[in-house]
Amino acid sequence: MLSFETVSQSRCFGGTQFVYRHASRETGTPMRLAVFVPPQAKDAKVPVVWFLSGLTCTEENFTVKAGAQRVASELGLMLIAPDTSPRGEAVPDDPEGAYDFGLGAGFYVDAMQEPWTRNYRMRSYIEKELPDLVGENLPADMSRQGITGHSMGGHGALTIALRNPERFKAVSAFAPIASPMNCPWGEKALSNYIGPDRSAWRNYDACALIESGARLPDILVDQGTADSFLEHQLKPQLLEEACAKAGQPLTLRMQDSYDHSYFFIASFIEDHLRWHAQRLGV
């Protein structure tokens, strides 16, 4: 039985851009995801690239702004863009409605503090529930998965891959939050969702995971030099230092004059998808 209800579908570059809705066990809410199915899926299961979005985003931002479908259609990649948090009237939000916590800011963690524990389970949602549903319901070759993301979603992509290296053959990120333990966005999120014990935060920090021994074959990161969040929130130099110290291969590309917007992502998504395709045996 199909677990995904189709919200919309549009022909796009010879494939189909779907938006699906389903009832999530992990978040206890209806969740949406955007899935691009390339034309090659008519004949065989196709490899999958996950894109995790950043603060304030839904499944829509990457889907309508990145222009990724063109290259995914050429390469035969399925693109999956999940939402960034549970949604709905019953879901607790930042008491002041801040953009960087609560709705739209799930940070890809399983919350350990009230009132967040029931709904804020984006880690288990992306790590377990959603890939199971995708494997059962879509023409996806789950033995060939890559993951990438932007900002908070770059943090999500890196930490989920570092904790599950067997699942992902390719990992990249756009302007990721390199070390949530060491920036205001991350400290706010982790202290509220996870609690005061900073040792428990290390599961959600790419630099700490690498320091603790997690490894990937390689990592590609693009970061714009005109990104207004670069210095105080993103701190790619912390990832560079952690990787250098641990011998973790990293390709960090500082992109001159690019900012934090989807114009930056659109400019380099082709490079990332080709990087993934190469490692997914396309």
Next chain:
Amino acid sequence: MLSFETVSQSRCFGGTQFVYRHASRETGTPMRLAVFVPPQAKDAKVPVVWFLSGLTCTEENFTVKAGAQRVASELGLMLIAPDTSPRGEAVPDDPEGAYDFGLGAGFYVDAMQEPWTRNYRMRSYIEKELPDLVGENLPADMSRQGITGHSMGGHGALTIALRNPERFKAVSAFAPIASPMNCPWGEKALSNYIGPDRSAWRNYDACALIESGARLPDILVDQGTADSFLEHQLKPQLLEEACAKAGQPLTLRMQDSYDHSYFFIASFIEDHLRWHAQRLGV
């Protein structure tokens, strides 16, 4: 003196995506436009392609959703996406707030009926005021201009080009309203903006202009077969008939299963920009 105030600018595919604001003489309001300046403009003035958007749109939709900057950067084309109507508290709107008239629905006409005459002058804005400002303020080669657009903006592109064939070397459209005189959207707009005399509507109807003798070297039109507005509003067969009868060259491509969304535009914008570039001597 620079007439354009920069609202935002982002590096994009090696060029720069600007949003500008300026005080418009024609509309009597501040107006915004989005301009992509390709890297080639550092060395010389570059040809220009205008994109006119459809109902409910602003300068933003095409700019963030069509993925046009990639090809414009390769070909060295400036892309200009104006807003679709005057904006502001003082601007009269559809009394019932309908999406297909008033704000966001200027229909590229100069209104002749009250209360629309003061602000709804999108024809003169696009035909005279804005090209003058672009020529004075931006590195644009105004001897090489093309125009395209979507839906209401496809109607705008066709009618503006047919009335000003000397200005445009290339003309195309995505799912244009082929004959506003013969569809509900157009009849509502023209009866309200122009008035009861249908002979005055002919200036704003591509089919009527062609019937009256207006000619272009050629026209490219893409139309999705799954477009929900195809039968009752867009009616490309009326354009096909008018062109056939008049000997006006037309390339009408019915694109199987595509709808009215920007996924359709994104899928074919590269074809259109290459069509324009060829005719602009790129």
